[in-house]
Amino acid sequence: MTTKRSPEPFVWLLFSSGGMVTALLVPVLLFLFGVAFPLGLLPAPDHAYLASVVSHPITLLVLFGLCVLALFHWAHRFRYTLYDGLQLKKYSVPITIFCYGGAVVGSIIAAIVLLRAL
Amino acid sequence: MSTGNAVGGEPPLYRPPVSLTWWLRNPSYLLFVLRELSCVFIAWFVVYLLMLVYAVSSGRAAYQEFLDLSANPLVVILNVIALAFVVLHAVTWFGLAPKAMVLRLGALRVPPTVILAAHYGAWLVVSAIVAWVILR
Amino acid sequence: MPETITMEVWRYRPEHESEPTWDAYDVPLRKEWAVLDGLNHIKDQLDGTLSYRWSCRMGICGSCGMTVNGEPKLSCSTFLTDYAPGPVRVEPMRNFPVIRDLVVEMGDFMAKLPAVKPWLVSDDEPDEDTEYLQTPVEMDDYKRYSMCINCMLCYSACPVYALDPDFIGPAAIALAQRYNLDSRDAGAEDRRDVLASAEGVWACTFVGECSVVCPKDVDPAGAIQRYKLTAASKAVKDLLLPRGAR
Incomplete structure (x- = not known):
């Protein structure tokens, strides 16, 4: 039994904030852009309007926060899914690097894509 | 009462193996694994969202290409599945929130159902604002 | 029939x-x-x-x-x-x-249980005649967790414990919370090293079956989840605040 304090509380906080933000925002966004517009249930917004929404600094800030927290949410949960679901805890070092490293790289890509839209 | 302790010498213990498919043994374990897998679809959503933003900021033609891609049946199927998982994530997430949060008003503990209802209320309000901004 | x-x-x-x-x-x-x-x-x-x-x-x-x-x-x-x-x-x-x-064989639990100090820890030695006063509202904070009968059904239901036997486990954490949340107890900081370790609450992925099978409605899953929030806010405070101000 280890009694050493761990970095877990910080990744858990990122995971939890990500869980809350994605639960609030992702269903409606995915419904609109993934299902409703493609299937013609609702008319897709025209380009000029969407471009003005997307280039707004507040939109970009919200989307950046959403992307970063969603990616860390994925990283944390996926790590434990591999540990428990596939019993891969013996490979915890490469799994940890892959998951959180992936979230960092994804966040950088998100920053580049979003800054481009400014 | 029987204890099964042998007299003299420790008999070997039997250690039941944990099967790789332990999560199929019980419906709530399966639901747990599905809930955990929702994170993969959240990662997919981030990719999809960034593709959308990239397309919109690249101009009208790129946006139209994105709309065509998003109407591809395979992409629609993927997004319908992803939506189901994301809703599963939201429902289970809000369901667990009252377990971690203990709020007090004076000496009284806010009932878990109120915390749960507040989360669903916030979900509704946030979704309405997002839909209004996009569809206006 | x-x-x-x-x-x-x-x-x-x-x-x-x-x-x-x-x-x-x-x-x-x-x-x-x-x-x-x-x-x-x-x-x-x-x-x-x-x-x-x-x-x-x-x-x-x-x-x-x-x-x-x-x-x-x-x-x-x-x-x-x-x-x-x-x-x-x-x-x-x-x-x-x-x-x-x-x-x-339950020796593993018996070894883990004392690590979370499931008893009232007090700062100073009270007089023999001292009564520990407690209001019903204060008792409500921990009463549910005090119903545990150590039957081990929660460990039996916990896939995390099956996969990672070092996990301190549902009942031990619920019992630690039973004392952490007791107004007469001063041992929360002593228990924190064990509870807030990787084999403590952080190992739990909230399958939730421990609370489903509990015959005494103790809700260990809720106890663990609640302690995660406590441990995380303590960790942030440790990081941000100077030692004296905590």
């Missing part, structure tokens, strides 16, 4: 067999008989070699935890008629090494 029900009982007699086997027994099916009564009938009338633990027969002692038709149950409060026409499969609790038949 049929007159008998078949009980399929998991057998492991280390002096005879290295792999477990099943034995089937027909026992009278009576509406007031629990699975434990069936086992007692087998032991008394049919096969005296069967080994299992039991004591109070009323859901208080926590001795008779078993796996009944795949689910962790107290065999004294699980009725045979609920499984009619049968068969009823009785196995030892999962996630524990088996000593013999339905008797499991």
Whole structure:
């Protein structure tokens, strides 16, 4: 039994904030852009309007926060899914690097894509 | 009462193996694994969202290409599945929130159902604002 | 209602067999008989070699935890008629090494339990005559967690414990919270090293089955989740605030 304090509380906080933000925002966004517009249930917004929404600094800030927290949410949960679901805890070092490293790289890509839209 | 302790010498213990498919043994374990897998679809959503933003900021033609891609049946199927998982994530997430949060008003503990209802209320309000901004 | 029900009982007699086997027994099916009564009938009338633990027969002692038709149950409060026409499969609790038949080895829990100091820790030695006053509202904070009878059904239901035996586990964490949330206790900081370790609350992925199977409605999953929030806010404070201001 280890009694050493761990970095877990910080990744858990990122995971939890990500869980809350994605639960609030992702269903409606995915419904609109993934299902409703493609299937013609609702008319897709025209380009000029969407471009003005997307280039707004507040939109970009919200989307950046959403992307970063969603990616860390994925990283944390996926790590434990591999540990428990596939019993891969013996490979915890490469799994940890892959998951959180992936979230960092994804966040950088998100920053580049979003800054481009400014 | 029987204890099964042998007299003299420790008999070997039997250690039941944990099967790789332990999560199929019980419906709530399966639901747990599905809930955990929702994170993969959240990662997919981030990719999809960034593709959308990239397309919109690249101009009208790129946006139209994105709309065509998003109407591809395979992409629609993927997004319908992803939506189901994301809703599963939201429902289970809000369901667990009252377990971690203990709020007090004076000496009284806010009932878990109120915390749960507040989360669903916030979900509704946030979704309405997002839909209004996009569809206006 | 049929007159008998078949009980399929998991057998492991280390002096005879290295792999477990099943034995089937027909026992009278009576509406007031629990699975434990069936086992007692087998032991008394049919096969005296069967080994299992039991004591109070009323859901208080926590001795008779078993796996009944795949689910962790107290065999004294699980009725045979609920499984009619049968068969009823009785196995030892999962996630524990088996000593013999339905008797499991719980030494691991016994070793972990004192690590979370499940007793009132006080800063100073009180007078012998001191009363510890507590209001009903203060008692409500921890009362639920104090109902634990150490039956181990929560460990038996926990896949994280199955996969990672170092996990301190549901009951031990719920018991730590039982004292952490007690207004008379001053041991939260002592318990934190163990609870906030990687093998403490952070190992839990909130499957939630521990709370489902608990016969005393202790809700260990809620206790763990609540402590995660406590531990995380403490960790942030440790990081941000100078030592004196915590």
